[in-house]
Amino acid sequence: MAYNLKEVMANKPSRFTGGHRMCAGCGAPPIARMVLRALKPEDHAVISNATGCMEVSTFIYPYTAWTDSFIHTAFENAASTCSGVEAAYKSLKRQGKLPQDKTTKFITFGGDGGTYDIGIQALSGAMERGHDMVYVCYDNGAYMNTGIQRSSATPKFADTTTSPAGSVIPGKMQSRKDLTEVMASHHLPYVAQTIAYTNFKDLYEKAEKAIYTEGPCFLNVLSPCPRGWGYPTDMLMEINKLAVETCYWPLYEVVDGKYKITYKPAKKLPIEEFLRPQKRFKHMFKPGNEWMIEEFQKEVDRRWNELLALEEMSNKE
């Protein structure tokens, strides 16, 4: 059945309720809500969450925004915690200790801190072991919960509180880690990079595939942060659009090793369009710093071309 936003909204009530304390203009709540909407209404879910903005704003004792079962334990281990829950499910189901006619799905959410950095070992381990779960990284490109410190997902030149744009060092000096590729190298049945774009079609469809593909699946979702990136809160969807249209954040999936770019901009926008509205890149637009934008553009182009080549190569018969 073709995707229809109105139908999805009408037929699948949100499993992530309002009243949580995430910031206005934050990219993460729409991601959580849409990923959970991809669950079949009859299925139960256990959500595992790494410590981070999402966790501390959605489950403050004694209130929770999650209508499914939910577990948070620590920062670096959302994947291994989830793997334990999934192992218990397998074991209890096999032993006939759980209803046989009921399906439970396992979804983990972690920010880029809990996923790219401190949690990469637990993530890699859980994925390699083949647990039937989906790991969703909401990548806002820095440790936002503790006050905007650089992460390995932070783009080059970004001004963060531990890579401040100073008079000698102009922001973060290293390029962003490509975690989606790292996960693709785990040879998982389904890996995708997505974003809340236009009518959420890309995000919804990829979430549905990830949840209902058997085995370990990974979604990397760009999640803008108004505080860390420095854009007006009502600009969230516009920022998402610019990330895609400049090919800063290409939308693609890797299904059993085959790459498919799910959206190719008809006319790739220059990277300035994405950088300009964000305060974290303000210094790049000062006279004399043109080289920074040029270098940034080169890196975006290089990665985009690499992806095009991967798509072509992996689909050759």
Added chain:
Amino acid sequence: MGIRERLSGNEAAAIAMKQINPDVVAAFPITPSTEIPQYFSTFVSNGAVDTEFVAVESEHSAMSACVGAEAAGSRAMTATSANGLSYMWEMIYIASSLRLPIVMSLVNRAVSGPLNIHNDHSDAMGVRDSGWIMLFSENNQEAYDNLVMAHRIAENKDVLLPLMVCQDGFITSHSIENIELIEDNKVKEFVGTYKPEHYLLNDKEPIAIGPLDVQTYLFEHKFQQAEAMRNAKKVILEVAKDFEKMTGRKYSFFEEYKMEDAEIGIVCMNSTAGTTKTVVDSLREKGVKAGMVKIRVFRPFPADELPEALGNLKALAVMDKADSLNGAGGALFEDVTASMYTAKKQVPTVNYIYGIGGRDTTSKDIEEIYTALEDIAKTGNIDNPYRYVGLRK
């Protein structure tokens, strides 16, 4: 009648786990506990258990997976040693604060550094305030028996705390001894089935676990944890009583060895108790009124009961197989002396740090301690209460 066998401490632990048949085991190898998950995975491979074995990539993930599995509504177990436990440390606290009755086999080994794979108790002492019930085992039989009793204690509704069974690395884990095993069906019946009240996999009652718990509630939650630890004392004794009915083997918070008329005594834990008993016997033959108390239940600490057992001594030595490096003495020494002071029992007491990094503790070392105690009993003089035995000159 039990089954007579010859097993190493690790084998005994693995067999107890097989008989318990937990739903999930998540473990990562580390000397000297490696054999436990090794033996156990052969049980899994051969279909001898119903367990899902999760071969995690680290101890941090081992405990994280156990937390997830137990919260999901299953019985989860693990085994580790030393740095493995250190690496779990964060999750050790989380397991107990989430009130998950996970059971662990801790094969005691020195925590680095420098690297040392041999026995002392620095790993266990590092988690002594983490809210886990901690049982210590003199030999393979006790390591096995303690594991069989573990779930009944940990899963009790008034307790709901994780529990670790300690035994000495190599000294008991790798030594083959005679052991009396309990029949599979009896263990199964004794341990019973796990019926958690609330759990993640119950689709009829979704629950949320592990909130941000700020100033408004954390204090009360910690109080409940402390209360559960106090409740555990009663439950430990009840379970021991049932266990005695089944096996004839008697357990309590601690074992008193020739303490009735003892004038000088030693408090110790794990395998050193075996050596100390031998020394007590030979001293008794010489007419020396020596005795020993072996702590089995270190957490909850038997602070009310211990002073009764030790109060009539003329001199007491507490042996710590881990130095607290606090300039004042080991952890067991602190707990014993604090409980004696609170109970208004004044016995001249010294502390001996011993056996660090697997240094052999011989009967000669123990004799040296009793000789010093005889002197203290006579004179009442303690020049330095913080002592070492078996240290190179």
